[in-house]
Amino acid sequence: xxxxxxEAMAAAGATAESLAAQIGVDPKxxxxxxxxxxIPQSRHRAQVAAVLGREIAxxxxxxxxxxxxVWFRPWxxxxxxxxxxxxxxxxxxxxxxQTEAYxxxxxxxxxxxxxxVDELVSARIARQKVLTRSRGPLFVAVMDEQVIRRAVTAxxxxxxxxxxxxxxxxxxPNVQLHIVPGDAPAHPGLNGPFTLAELPxxxxxxxxxxxxRAQIIDQASDLATLERRWERIRGEALPRxxxxxxxxxxxxxxx
Numbered sequence: 001x002x003x004x005x006x007e008a009m010a011a012a013g014a015t016a017e018s019l020a021a022q023i024g025v026d027p028k029x030x031x032x033x034x035x036x037x038x039i040p041q042s043r044h045r046a047q048v049a050a051v052l053g054r055e056i057a058x059x060x061x062x063x064x065x066x067x068x069x070v071w072f073r074p075w076x077x078x079x080x081x082x083x084x085x086x087x088x089x090x091x092x093x094x095x096x097x098q099t100e101a102y103x104x105x106x107x108x109x110x111x112x113x114x115x116x117v118d119e120l121v122s123a124r125i126a127r128q129k130v131l132t133r134s135r136g137p138l139f140v141a142v143m144d145e146q147v148i149r150r151a152v153t154a155x156x157x158x159x160x161x162x163x164x165x166x167x168x169x170x171x172x173p174n175v176q177l178h179i180v181p182g183d184a185p186a187h188p189g190l191n192g193p194f195t196l197a198e199l200p201x202x203x204x205x206x207x208x209x210x211x212x213r214a215q216i217i218d219q220a221s222d223l224a225t226l227e228r229r230w231e232r233i234r235g236e237a238l239p240r241x242x243x244x245x246x247x248x249x250x251x252x253x254x255x
Contacts, residue, residue: 004059005034008052023047026201029081035134041077069120075207075216080130084138084198088189088233091150093162094141095124096131097169097177102162105152131175139175142237144189145182148250156254163251170244178237179246187236188229196226 009019020027023044032038033048039060040048049056079085087094093102103121112120131139148163170177180189195207206217206226217223238246 002034002038002059004054008054008059009034012052014052019048019051022051029200032081032200039077039080041074041081071213075214076127078197078199078205078207078216079127081199082130082137082197083200085140085195086230087139087141087193087195088230089141089143089147089193090189091144091147091193093143093147093166094195096128096139097141097166098124099158099162099165100125101158102152105158108153131169131172136174140178141176142178142180142189142233144180145246148179148247149182160251160254163247163254167244167247167251170240170247176240177243177247178234178240179243180233180237181246184236187233189233189236191229194226194229196223196230 009015016027016030020030023030025044029040033040033044039045045056045060049059052059085096087096092098092106095103098106100121103124104117107117107120110117130136148159148166151159166177169175180187193209197205197207199205204218204223206223208215208217208226217226237243
């Protein structure tokens with residue numbers, strides 16, 4: 001329980017219902033903000049702090065100690081609030097499922113200092129708490145088979161460990177992993193990776209990666225396009241059980 005939020009609401013005579021009405025969100029969303037690790041989106045943080053007469057740092061101190069890039073923070077706010085996440089990856093293990101060593105390997109060729117790498121890796125690993133918390137979101141990840149077959153370094157044990165961790169993730173009740181086999185025909189996922197998020201109340205958003213800075217999409221027409229592409233990609237993927245078999249086989253092949 002985030003006691004600072006609970007105490008501030010009590011002092012202001014606010015309930016989840018009354019605060020939700022002033023902010024313009026569902027009361028269930030307000031109730032979640034009182035749970036540890038549940039940080040509202042930036043626009044909501046400012047509104048709540050103003051209504052309760054407190055500083056953001058007093059209510060959610062972690063919001064001011066964040067290590068991830070500033071441009072990526074709006075998506076992390078969405079990720080924390082999501083009730084469902086659907087991710088497609090063409091070339092990498094999804095960030096939410098990476099081991100520390102794998103995460104470091106993905107940053108090896110970037111123009112970053114050792115300190116910056118440490119901070120980015122720490123921020124990426126910290127994101128994984130969203131999957132293991134109480135009532136975490138449903139996370140469905142679809143990966144092309146090349147993700148589990150291509151080495152990211154000369155150290156084969158790195159991939160063996162990463163794939164073993166994927167198997168562990170896939171055994172969680174709220175995580176589903178699916179593999180698009182290497183012999184699948186061309187599909188819309190070849191245009192690049194993306195993640196779809198469903199928020200409380202049915203609101204949707206998407207995160208689309210690129211070679212430069214990723215972007216967040218919330219326009220209905222664009223979301224509809226990504227939803228159609230997701231269904232096409234998902235249709236090429238193997239069932240959950242068969243995908244797990246391939247993950248286990250691939251993990252053993254790296255040892």
